[in-house]
Amino acid sequence: MSSLLTVFLLLICTCAYVRFLAPSILDRNKTGLLVIFWKCARIGEFKSPYVTICCIVMAFSILFIL
Structure with missing residues (x-):
């Protein structure tokens, strides 16, 4: 479950960063199918x-709990 959450958080962060650099x-x-990336960016x-709080909590749990 934590791996899925990690992938989802990274997808959201990556899409938001790509949209920040090149919104077009x-x-x-x-x-279509690629609307998933647009929604993650939004x-x-x-x-x-x-999302920032979730990323910090996930990083803490990966580094110190697992």
């Missing part, structure tokens, strides 16, 4: 404090 790459994919932009 993800903005043209608002339909989650990363609008929920960034929550």
Whole structure:
């Protein structure tokens, strides 16, 4: 379960970063199968404090608990 959460958080962070650098790459994919990346970028932009907290908690759990 933690691996899936880690992959999901990294996907959100990566998509938000790519959209920050080159918004045209993800903005043209608002339909079809690639809409997943656009939605992840939007989650990363609008929920960034929550995503940041989740990333810190996940890093802490990976480094010190597992």
